[in-house]
Amino acid sequence: MLEAIDLQCTRGERTLFSGLDFRLRGGELLRIAGANGSGKTSLLRLLCGLLAPAGGSVRWHGEDIRRLREEYWGRLVYIGHANAIKDDLTAAENLAIACALGGHRVAAGALRSALDQLGIGGSEHRPARVLSQGQRRRVALARLALSEHSPLWILDEPFTALDARAVDIVQEMIASHVARGAAVVYTTHVELEIAVAVALRIDLGAAAV
Amino acid sequence: MLETAVFVIRRDLLLAMRRRSDVLTVLLFFVIVVSLFPLGVGPEPALLRTIAPGVIWVAALLASMLALSRVFAQDYADGTLEQMLLSASPLSVIVAGKVLAHWLMTGLPLVLLAPVLALQFDVPQNFLGELMLSLLLGTPALSLIGTIGAALTLGLRGGGALVALLVLPLYIPVLIIGAGALDAAAAGLGAGAHLLLLGAFLVMAAAFAPWVAAVALRIALE
Known part of the structure; x- marks a missing residue:
């Protein structure tokens, strides 16, 4: 379903990677690994369409x-x-906006249960400014709990700033989504074992010079 | 699609309500700039009546520009703009929603304040209607044109100064027609032709500016 064909990415004068080919089907999990500066985030932005490839295409x-x-x-x-x-804005308002931009309106009850799922149900009416970095990350990730219909998740360092309990929750959400037949692409520096049938890995290696 | 635009307008208005100082800064700037001229040029009524259209329009134009850098900058900094670019709704519709919200927060209050400030210039009562109407047609056009500049300079160092250099020349037609409408009204010629021109300018800006700004935003985020 998601295909990268002869993908090339350059930032300024540097070529981060070239000739990258892969195919990701529903029910598969793809982890992008690599050192800082190797182009992980750039690859994710290419896969989203936020960045134009220097060569090749994403299909x-x-x-x-x-x-x-x-x-x-x-x-x-x-x-x-x-x-x-x-x-x-409050945690609930932030989540409602993220969902609305994604094209679906969500009822207040669903927002509450999504925040509950990420362990921040009690903070739904608190302004985001008083939340810790980890709690803010949980609010952003609560969108996943409301996006079960989406056939493709692309997650850039989803486990950053999360505590061990939240990492477990997000891992479970990813595994469940892949089990439902969706595809998930993510980057992380944390070595994790997400329990899915097909787990692929692309290593972009060291930072481009 | 329109539902997303309405949601963006409501969101931006909600954010403005929670950060009232941003909106009040623009209004206070407008009040102070307009009020400085009678103090500076003296109390001669004929002179004040002559300069009133130009002063009010230039102040409105500068006040409108003051808030431009905020249209996209905060969404860019916190990552919301990325989500807007990946929305299921066309980006130009979202941009149009943001422009409308920007105008409701900065342009509409100027339209409502202008007649009160115009009293300092000893302008006739019948001039006030034309003043409000010209600003009602002109300030949304300023917001639309300004949005293109804000999108083009997004993320650039010194973007605030650059946006002024980019946008001010583009504001000139609106300034000439808007101030011209008031001059014509003051001379008893009727402002109809000028207001129609302003309306045409607004329609043209509404048709193209969100689309151009959307393209500029995609380039800025690459």
Whole structure:
């Protein structure tokens, strides 16, 4: 379903990677590994369509994602490095906005249960500015609990700032989603064993010079 | 699609309510700039009546520009803009929603305040209607054009100064037509033709600016 064909990425004068090919089907988990500066985040941004490839293409069901645009983005959930959390809004308001931008409105009860699932149910009416980094990350990741319909999750360092309990919860969410037949691509520096039938790995190696 | 735009407008208005100082800064800037001129040029009523259209329009234009850098900067910094770019709704629709919210927070209050401030210039009563109407048509056009500049300079060092250099020349037609409408009204010629031109400018800006800004945002985030 998600295919990278002869993908090349350059940032400024540096070529981060080139000739990258892979195919990810539903029910498969793909971990992008590599040193800092090796191009993990750039690869995820390429897979989302936020970045234009210097060469090659990314395809979704055989169609170039840069042609599909909104049709592809409507099926994708991307949680980036930045949490997309507003300090002046409450946890529930932030989550509602993230879902609305993703194209679906969510009832207050569903927002509450998603935040509960991530262990921050008691903070739903607190402004994000008083939440810790880990709690803010949990708010961002609570969107996953409301995105079971999405066939593709792309997660950039989802475990950053999370405590051990939250890491377990997110791992379970990823495993369940893959078991439902969806594809998940993620990067992490944490060595984790996520229990899925097919787990693939791409190592981008050392940082490009 | 429109539902997302409405949601973005509500979100931006909610954020503005929680950060009222941002909106009040623009309004206070407008009040102070307009009020400085009668103090600076003296109390001669004929002179004040002559300069009133230009002063009010230039102040509105500068006040509108003051808030431009905030249209996308905070969403860019916290990662929300990435999510907007990956929305299932077209980015131009989201940008249009943000422009409308920006105008409701910064442009509409200027329209409502302008007649009160115009009293300092001893302008006739019948001038106030045309003043409000010209600003009602002109300030959304300023927000639309300004959004293009804000998108083009997003993430650049010294973006605030650059946006002024980019946007001010583009504001000139609106300034000439808007101030011209008030001059015509003051001369008893009627402001109809100028207001129609402003309306046409607004329609053209509404048709193209969100689309151009959306393209600029995609380039800025690459």
